[in-house]
Amino acid sequence: MHQLLLLLIFSLAIIAVAFIGGVLPLLRNWSSVQLHLFTGFSAGVFIGAAFLHMIPDSIDLMEAGTALAFVLVGFVVVLLAERVVFYEHREECTEECEHKHLLTGVTAFIGLSVHSAIAGLSLGVAVVVDQTLGMIIFLAIIAHEGVELFSLSTVFRLAGLPKKKILTYVGMLASVKPIFAWIAILTMDLVSGIELGIPLALAAGTFLYVGIYDLLPESFTEEKKRYSVFVAVIIGVAVMYGVGLIIS
Numbered sequence: 001m002h003q004l005l006l007l008l009i010f011s012l013a014i015i016a017v018a019f020i021g022g023v024l025p026l027l028r029n030w031s032s033v034q035l036h037l038f039t040g041f042s043a044g045v046f047i048g049a050a051f052l053h054m055i056p057d058s059i060d061l062m063e064a065g066t067a068l069a070f071v072l073v074g075f076v077v078v079l080l081a082e083r084v085v086f087y088e089h090r091e092e093c094t095e096e097c098e099h100k101h102l103l104t105g106v107t108a109f110i111g112l113s114v115h116s117a118i119a120g121l122s123l124g125v126a127v128v129v130d131q132t133l134g135m136i137i138f139l140a141i142i143a144h145e146g147v148e149l150f151s152l153s154t155v156f157r158l159a160g161l162p163k164k165k166i167l168t169y170v171g172m173l174a175s176v177k178p179i180f181a182w183i184a185i186l187t188m189d190l191v192s193g194i195e196l197g198i199p200l201a202l203a204a205g206t207f208l209y210v211g212i213y214d215l216l217p218e219s220f221t222e223e224k225k226r227y228s229v230f231v232a233v234i235i236g237v238a239v240m241y242g243v244g245l246i247i248s
Contacts, residue, residue: 007127010138011178021146022170025153026163035154040219040229042151044236046211054204061197074205081110115206116176122199124184
């Protein structure tokens, strides 16, 4: 199949799955307890995807020490974006917003955007270099794309944002991977020399940050449901393990 047609199919599928995941939390008035359980599940998915898929795959593609160094770089990049570059805006928001969940939503959005850009570049390069590898990366993206947007939408629901505004965030994030995939494939001369393990490791670092620093603390704010949230996290990790069995 022609590379551009294949990437078009991948792009449309990614956007469709993302919107399905992002819309689900908006279809009914979920309770705070339910939303926190969903957030715990999402945290498990992010952490499981990083440890069970992205990090091992990046180590397979490059030297282990180098791969882990890029995982750390990905983590630090999101830390810099959230806690340094956007710090002043976030301080203003804490004075105006009625609920701390909005801050979690903003940090998750930033982290996911960084991850999505890196994952999109990886997909675009892979489609050109090896369509089989492109299919594997596409399946890995699809496996957690809906959950990513479900998680983001859930956190913004907890923050009490209007549904139209949440859909705007969902639409913006849903388009990041396809946009950067097309940037990669249309500027192949610039990105063809990129070692695929590098963007994969960087993406793993962003996943760890969002899962551990943003989503996991948020999911445990329900004092009386800590054991239930823990189970939800484990289920999320188990789902990522199952995805690995399916696509391996």
